[in-house]
Amino acid sequence: MPHRAFFAFLMPSLLAMVLFILLPLFSVGYQSLFSPPRDIETISEICSTNFLTGVRSCEQTISMEKVEGTNVFRGLDFFCGRSVLACNELATGWSENTQGVGYFWSKVVLNLPLYKAMAFTLFYTVLTTPFILALGLVVALVVDNLWRPLRGPTIFASLLPFIVTPLVGSLVLFWMTDNTGGLLYSITNGLAFWADDFSLRASPQATWAVIAVYGVWHVTPFAFVVFYAGLQTVSQDQLEAAMIDGAPRIDRLRYVIIPHLMPLITFVLLIHIMDAFRVLEPIFGFQAAANAQSVSYLIYEHLVLQADKRYGSAAATSVLTIVMVFILLFPVLVRTWRDFRIAAR
C-alpha cells in the first residue's frame, strides 16, 4: 500500500490516538520527572464560630503559596518515593533488619503500598489463571458434547458474567456476601463450620479469595468461548485416527486437543495478565480497599481520592505499570513481528 494512501486511511484513528493517548502519555512521563517549584509556607489565621456556644475559634494555619516559575527536574525522586519504589525505605529496612529475609519481605517490603499492590496483582493472576484455563477448557468440552439445541442457551448463560460491567458484576456478588445471611456467605459459612466469626469481607485472605472467585467467574466465559471455537477446528482425521488406534479419551485430549489449543491458551493467558493490572472496579464493588489494592487502585488513590492530587507519584506508578506491561507483552510482540514479516513477504 502506498505511504500516502496508508496515512490517509489511518489518519482519523491516528489523530484520535495521538491527541488523547500519546499526548497525555507524554505528560505523564514528564510529570514523573518534573514538578512545579515547591510552594512556600505562609501563615494565616482561619476563624469559625461555634454555632451554639458562640465561641470563636481561630487556628494559625500554614498555607502553601504557589510559587510561579518553571518546573524543576526531580530525577528519580518520584520513582524512589515511599508511594512508589520506596528506595530509601527498602535500604534502611534491609540494613536494620536482623531477623532474616522472611521478616524483611513480610514486614518491610509488603508494608509498602506499591509492593503490596504488586503482591495482590501477582496473587490474583497466579491463583485465577489455572482455574480460568482449566474451567474454560472443561466448559468448552462439555458444551461441545451437549445435545445441539441445548448449546445455544448454555452459551447464553455462560456469556453473562463476562459481558456485564465489572462494577455491576462485583456488586451482584458483593451483596450476596453479607454476613447477616447473604446467600454466598451462608453457603461458605456452612462449609467452614469450624471458623468463629466467619466473614467474607473482614480478613485480607477472605477478601482476596472473594475477588479471585469473582475474577474466575468473570473471565472463565472468555476462555470458554475462545476454546470452544478452537475445538471446532480440531482436525477430525487426527481424532479418528486416535480413536481407531484405541487411544482412551484422556489421551485424545492430551495428545490431540490440547496441543491444538495451545496458541489459544497462550492468548487467553496474556490477555488475562494484562487485565490483572487494570483491576479497579471490583475494589470498589467489593469495598475491598482495606484489604486489597491493585496497581490501578493506587493510581486512582493518588489522583482521585484526595484533594491534594499527587501527580508525581501517580505518574511514576503509571510509567512503571506501562514498563511492566511491555515486558509481559514482549513474547507476543516478537511473535507478531515474525507473523508480520512472513505476511509481508
Place this chain on the structure above:
Amino acid sequence: MKMTRIALAATSAALFSASYANACAVDGAGLSILSAAFPAVEALQDESAACGAATERDQEHKDKINAALAASPSAYNAVLGANSTFTSANTAGLVASITNVPGVAELPTSMKVEQDGEVVAIAVGANAQHLMVRADILEATGMDMPSSYEDVLALADAAKAAGLMEYPLTGTYAAGWNLGEEFVNMWQATGEPMFVNGTEANIENEAGIATLNMMKELTSRMNPDFLTFNSDAVQAQFEQGTAGIANLWGTRAQKVIDGAGALGAEVVMGSAPTLGGGSTPASTLWWDGYFFAANQSEEDLARAVALAIDSADADMLAKGDNMSLFVWMMDSYEATPAAAGVFATAANGVPAYPMYSHMGKMHTALGAELAEFLSGQESAEQALADVVAAYNAALAE
C-alpha cells in the same frame, strides 16, 4: 436605545418572577453551583435551581472542585462544600473573599468563616458525629446513656450478654476517608495537638497508641466486616435492627430515628463520648456551606452570594422536613429532636475539624494505613509509623 434595554430588562424580570413559584429575590440564571448529594445540601440546591441556577449534585464532587475552580472563568460560581473541601480550595488560592459583598455583613456571626479578617465562606449547617443508642438497650441493661467510650464498651458488652444483639455496636470504620475520620475524632479527645512545629506529625506517642487501642476495643465488639462500613451501612444496621449503638453523623440522626422507629424502637441522641477520663468529646465539628470562586466577575460573585443567602433562608426551612435534615445555622432554625446529639456535642466543647492545608494529607494517610492494625496484622506502633511515613511522603511531593 437605552430606553428599550431597560424596558426589556423589566419585562424579563417580570417573566422570571412570574415563572418561579418561589418568588425568588435573586435571579439565578447563568449561575452554577457544585455540591455533594445528601438531603440537606440538596434542599438548598433545590432552592437555587428554582431560581434558575444550574446545580451540579455529585457525591464525588470533591474530586473536581479544584480543577473546576482553577478554570478562568471558574466552571462554577459557588461550591456548597464542607470545611475539608474549603481548606483544599482555599489553600490553592481559588476562593474569593466576600467581606464587602452586599448582604454578608448582616449574616449571623456563626455563619461567617473568616481568614485573616476577611469573610471567605458562608457556613449554613453544622455536623458532627455523636452517640446514638437504642432506648431498649439502655432499659434492658439498666445502664445510663454512656458519656465516655469506656462506658460505651461496658454497654456493648452488657447488651451482648443480655442477648439483645450479636454485635450491638457499630461505626463508620470503612477503610479510606471514614476510617481516617474516626481516628481524627478519637484523637481530639486526647487533647494533644496533631502537629507540632507547623507541619510535623505528632501522633507517634502515647496519645496515638491510646487512640488506636480504643478503636481496636470498639471494633472488636463490632460485626467483623466493620472495615466496609460507611454511613449507609451503619444507618442500614439500625434499620435492620442488627446494631443499636453508634457514633454517627448528625445528618443521619432523623433517618436513624425513623429506621429504628419502623422496628418499634426509640433512639436516644447524646454527646459524642469522651476518652480516658478527659472532658473533650471524641468528635469534630464540621460546617457545610458556600464558598465562592475567585475566578469570576464581581457582578457574578455578588449574584452568587445573594443567591446563596436567599437559598438558605426561612422559606427553605419551612418546606417539608427540611428543618430536621441538619443543624442549620440560620437564625430562623428551630432545633428538632434529631438535633439533640449535635447540640450536646457542641455544648461539651467539641473542637472544629482542623482547617490546616496539610490536614487532607494526614487524613488520607490515616485512612490508608490503619486498616492493617484494626484487622490485627500490625502493631499500633507500626501502624502509626506507617501513617507518619505516608504523610511525610505526601508532604514532600
Place this chain on the structure above:
Amino acid sequence: MTKRHPLALLVLIYGFAALWVVVAAFPFVWTTWGSLKIETDFFGHWVKNLTGEDTLRSFGSYFTTLGYDSAFSAKKQFGQAVGNTMIITVCTVVISLTFGTLGGYALARSTARYAFVLLIIALVFRAMPHITLVSGYMEPLFRWGIWGETWVAVIVLVAINQPFTIWMMRSFFMNVPRELDESAMIDGCNRLQGFWYVIMPVMWPGVITTGLFSFLLAYNDFTVTSALLSQQNTTMIPRIAGFLGSAQNDGDQMAAVAAVVTATAPLFVLIMVFQRQLVSGLTAGAVKG
C-alpha cells in the same frame, strides 16, 4: 461426527453443564428477584429474600417496585442516565467503527515497517490502565469550558478504544484476500472506491462484531464517564456508583439494586440477538476489551 459416550460420562457432562449454567447465571436471577423486594429483605437473610416476608408486611404483596420507582424518580433520574448511555454508546460505536475500519484496513494492507511499529504501540496503549490517561484530561477540559459535555466524552471514549478497534478490524481484514483489492484496482477503481464497493460488502460480519465490542466498551465504561461527565449528562454506571454512597432515604439502597438490574437488561438482549457475532469476535484472535 460420532459422539457416543458411556452413560456415566453423559451424566457427568450434563451435570457439569447444569452446574456451570447455575454458577454463571444465578447471581443475576437472584438480584433481579431481590430488586422487587424491600431493603430489609434483599440485604437481610437470604431466606427473607426468597420469601419476601418484610415486603409482604409493608406492602401486602410479595413484590414491590419501590426500588425502580425510587431509581426512576424525578430526584434520582436514572431514566435520564439510561438515555444518556444510549446516546453516548451509539455515537461512540458509529465513530469508532468509521475510524477503526479505515485504520484497520490500512494496517492490514501495509507491509511497511512503520505499520508494524504503529500496531505495537497500539497494543501497548491497549494494555494501559485508563485511569492514567483520564486524570490528565480534567484540568484542560475545565480550562476550555467543555468539561461535562457529552460529545467530549464520546471523543475520549472513541480515542481510548481505538487501539482495540483497529486491532480487531485489522484481523478481520487479514482474512479478506489481497487479490480482491488488486482485482478492484484493475477494474479501474481507486483505493477508496475499491475499499467501499469491493472490500466492505464482505466485511460486514467483522464490522458488526467489532461494533458489538465497541458497544460493550462504551456501555461498561466507568473511568472515563465518571470523571468527564456532568451529572446531567452522566451514564448508568457512574450513576450507580453515586447511588451507593448516598443512601439515606427509604428505598435508596433498593434504587441501586434496581439500577443494577436495569443496566444489565440491555446486555441480556444483546447476547440473545448477537450471540454468534460475539463468539466469532472473541475468537478473532486479536484482542479483547
